[in-house]
Amino acid sequence: MSTLTEPITVNVLTGFLGAGKTSLLNRLLRLPRLAGTAVIINEFGEVGLDHLLVETMDDDIVLLKSGCICCTIRGDLKDALLSLLERSRRGELPSFSRVAVETTGIADPAPIVATLSADPMLRHHFRIGNIVTVVDVPNGLSNLSAYPEALRQVAVADRLVISKTDLAQGDAEAALHARLSAINPTAEILPFSEDLRPDDAIFLHDVHDLAARGSEVARWLHAASSGGHHHHPHDVNSHRDIRAFVLTTDQPLHWPRFALWLSMLLNRHGERVLRLKGLLAIEGNDSPVVIQGVQHLIHKPVHLQRWPDGVSGTRIVVIARGLDEKSVQRSFSIFNGLRYEDNIDDEVTSA
Numbered sequence: 001m002s003t004l005t006e007p008i009t010v011n012v013l014t015g016f017l018g019a020g021k022t023s024l025l026n027r028l029l030r031l032p033r034l035a036g037t038a039v040i041i042n043e044f045g046e047v048g049l050d051h052l053l054v055e056t057m058d059d060d061i062v063l064l065k066s067g068c069i070c071c072t073i074r075g076d077l078k079d080a081l082l083s084l085l086e087r088s089r090r091g092e093l094p095s096f097s098r099v100a101v102e103t104t105g106i107a108d109p110a111p112i113v114a115t116l117s118a119d120p121m122l123r124h125h126f127r128i129g130n131i132v133t134v135v136d137v138p139n140g141l142s143n144l145s146a147y148p149e150a151l152r153q154v155a156v157a158d159r160l161v162i163s164k165t166d167l168a169q170g171d172a173e174a175a176l177h178a179r180l181s182a183i184n185p186t187a188e189i190l191p192f193s194e195d196l197r198p199d200d201a202i203f204l205h206d207v208h209d210l211a212a213r214g215s216e217v218a219r220w221l222h223a224a225s226s227g228g229h230h231h232h233p234h235d236v237n238s239h240r241d242i243r244a245f246v247l248t249t250d251q252p253l254h255w256p257r258f259a260l261w262l263s264m265l266l267n268r269h270g271e272r273v274l275r276l277k278g279l280l281a282i283e284g285n286d287s288p289v290v291i292q293g294v295q296h297l298i299h300k301p302v303h304l305q306r307w308p309d310g311v312s313g314t315r316i317v318v319i320a321r322g323l324d325e326k327s328v329q330r331s332f333s334i335f336n337g338l339r340y341e342d343n344i345d346d347e348v349t350s351a
């Protein structure tokens with residue numbers, strides 16, 4: 001384990017109030033390959049308890065309270081991360097190779113991710129790993145209907161954990177699974193209950209490490225393009241404004257033009273583009289470039305050695321809220337000088 005030379009991975013663990021974040025974290029921290037994970041917990045309110053319930057070396061836990069990590073105390077998150085690093089350097093803490101940040105139940109994880117990537121000092125020492133969202137069987141569906149925060153947490157996730165499966169009745173788990181894939185077709189969904197050993201891949205198989213993991217891209221592209229299976233045109237839920245759709249073209253993109261289009265899109269509609277993942281064919285390149293975005297933020301593009309599923313051609317998955325899909329497709333085509341009919345793709349799904 002090396003803390004001083006390699007960037008330390010930060011995993012954001014989120015999920016609605018009481019969904020089972022702390023319980024999952026406890027189980028994860030016991031797994032051998034996740035030993036050496038420091039923990040930062042943000043609790044809403046004056047008196048935090050979660051840090052007392054997480055079973056790890058006491059000093060590794062930093063509690064951020066009296067505010068929501070996503071809005072009021074982003075500076076505190078930075079301080080907490082840098083202080084962990086400093087204490088480890090001074091030998092006051094064991095070295096650590098990963099930090100898990102557990103958010104409050106009502107946090108929007110996207111600004112946290114933005115803080116981590118925008119701050120030069122944090123970027124130097126830390127890298128963003130999977131955003132993991134826990135949704136529980138008993139309350140998940142109703143929370144998604146009642147609270148936009150719950151919906152956003154699901155939409156931006158890299159991994160979705162369905163918790164409290166031991167309490168599932170009838171087809172409740174299947175119904176939740178279907179709903180989650182409708183909202184976020186690209187996130188892998190894993191079941192969990194307190195009595196089970198969770199899969200350490202929840203944190204370890206890092207979707208942001210795409211250069212090494214072309215298979216991850218293949219997986220989410222497949223999920224997005226087969227999302228039609230989860231299409232519920234007659235779904236009468238009240239959150240139909242979150243939709244996932246795919247932009248495709250066989251024509252190679254001109255990188256500067258594409259980059260300009262993307263920055264204009266996010267400038268104008270960043271709030272509404274909850275998640276964006278793309279595999280791009282770029283003029284003059286045989287192998288693809290991967291782009292990933294969380295709201296306003298675009299991660300550094302990554303070149304892959306080969307097309308992960310052996311199929312070349314640009315595919316961009318967009319998960320957006322209240323954004324007109326057809327106009328995004330139109331502007332993508334026109335701005336990038338594409339034949340318009342090339343990228344008219346059916347709506348993948350709506351939630």
Ligand SMILES: Nc1nc2c(ncn2[C@@H]2O[C@H](COP(=O)(O)OP(=O)(O)OP(=O)(O)O)[C@@H](O)[C@H]2O)c(=O)[nH]1
Pocket residue numbers: 015016017018019020021022023024050104105163164165166167192193194195
């Ligand atoms: N039956 C059952 N109960 C669970 C499971 N996971 C968590 N719980 C219970 O659900 C309650 C809330 O779990 P926590 O892990 O504290 O949830 P949390 O998301 O961290 O909660 P907040 O920090 O308050 O948002 C606790 O009583 C847990 O014991 C599970 O898989 N099965």
